[in-house]
Amino acid sequence: MLRPRALSLILAFIAFAGWILFILACTGWPGWSPDGKQIAFPYHDLKADATGIAVYDREQKTTTGLYLTQKNDTLAAAQWSRDGKQILLYQIFGDDDRFATEVLSIPVKDRHPIRSYGFTSTVMGDNPPLAEVNGTLYLGLDGITALDLNTWHTQQESISNYGLILFAMGDRLLYVAVPRKEEEQKPACPAASQQPAARKPPEKAATEKEEPPMPYEFGEVDRKDLSRHAWFTITDQQISDLAKCKADLVTHPATDAATGRMAFTVACDDKPDALLVFDRNGVSQLLRPKAEGNLLLTNPEWARDGKILYAGLYVRGENNQKRQYGIAEIALDTQAVRLTPVARIDASSGDYHDGVAVSLSPDGSMLATNLALIRSENDIDRDDMALYVVDLRDPQRAVTKVHPPNWEPKPPEAPKPASTRKAQ
């Protein structure tokens, strides 16, 4: 029989059409045209109930969804490569002791091939932005991973006992080695961690007790062999003494390449946050912003003139109460604060330091801050879930609010029927 049966023809057509539809659904259709004036930002997609990445075009005033995760617990973020040719998305999946970080690169020009790189680690990845120097992306987890964005080749240097915060200062790659607390370290054997402390040999327990806490180490990474060259160290206690509170360094510093300074937010447990400025030799300045209340600060950004630090500012209040969040411009000399109100949110210090950030445009004229990732309407009004762009050239500091894709206003509440019944 040389003729196919009609049923075979129909079924083969169904299979072929199904495959083509499958491919189209998997690769996606929407295109976008980057012009270097766009902002990529993570958001909580209300329809999909998932984290997504969107791109806001400042000239066209449009927002386009670029990527949607399918897990609510996925931490996703995006940044542009320095040459503007790629959008880099990264997402972190994880449980208590094992994390997987995935970096996706979407070429701006024709959107394919999308490349991805992933690895697992025992500590969670850096907060955005990841450090990029000369076309290589550096990630600090259980060591240093250098990812060449052109060849996609990697180079790795393992480091134990320390988590690394990597950041670029011009063309230099700097690091802060953060000592890993005992509970953060993955035990060699899971059962070992469940052994009661009394079973340890007494002399070993005594030695452990006497060991001084490991300090933070600041320094520079040699990009050729990924070796570390320490500049100075500072302990938790020294930072707490300076800030006069029980303090932690909030990840991702602002850097000023012209003067070689870096500024970190110091998160205080029960007092207003402060800013610590370091240079190559150690602490050079402690800043206490002159603003009322028990304030929390986001990561800082350095103004191009080096005289002002920008940071998101929120005043701690009682639980279940939305309070004003704004952009603070903190003068380094007087520590005076100019505040531009943005929106009202309710955030605990942990959520705030991890989830809210500010980002300065490359020319230093605009500042973006993103509240579109806050998903609970107990923490933010539906109307305020947005990306905010503050025009720093405008004396009035005009704020542009940009809602993410699939955002919808809250439906109006139905009127109460009680009064109608009374009238009857």
Added chain:
Amino acid sequence: MNWLAQIFSHVCGQAHCWAPGGVVMPVCERCLGLYLGALWSLGLILTLRAAPSRALVWLHGMAMLAMPPFGYHFVPHGPIVRTVTGFLFGVGMVYYLVLIPADVLHLERFTSNRPVIPYVVAALIPLPWILLAAKYGSRLAGSFLALLAFAGLALATLLVVANAAAITYSLIVRQEKAAA
């Protein structure tokens, strides 16, 4: 696996990929299932040589239908469901794509009637192993799975070409007969 990433980039979004041994695969979780399912389906067809009974035709159609609600995100789901539905779709797709070349080459004579349940069990045998290798496997396991997926993609492409060739050939023969 750069060359595989390049090839799969034309047919796969390459987001939501398994990362055996910490290395992200060049193909997404659903497409991995699809192309491995495609390869396994051909293996089943060649080894079991089951005659295309009505029950088998319906079963493969249902396997393909399991994919759309998940592939088009009508139902929330995770990586395992993505791979499983992709696998089922691949098994059904290749079964359907084999029918025309089999008709034209008159391959029915090599087939025999097979009971459905053992066939279904045989069709699902590799699924747990694929999921285990993808979730807990080493880097080597990831490379092996990626190569098998590439073989599945090549097979699906060849079958589409074979279908086109078989239809064209049968049309030519039909026209020649009509002319004669």
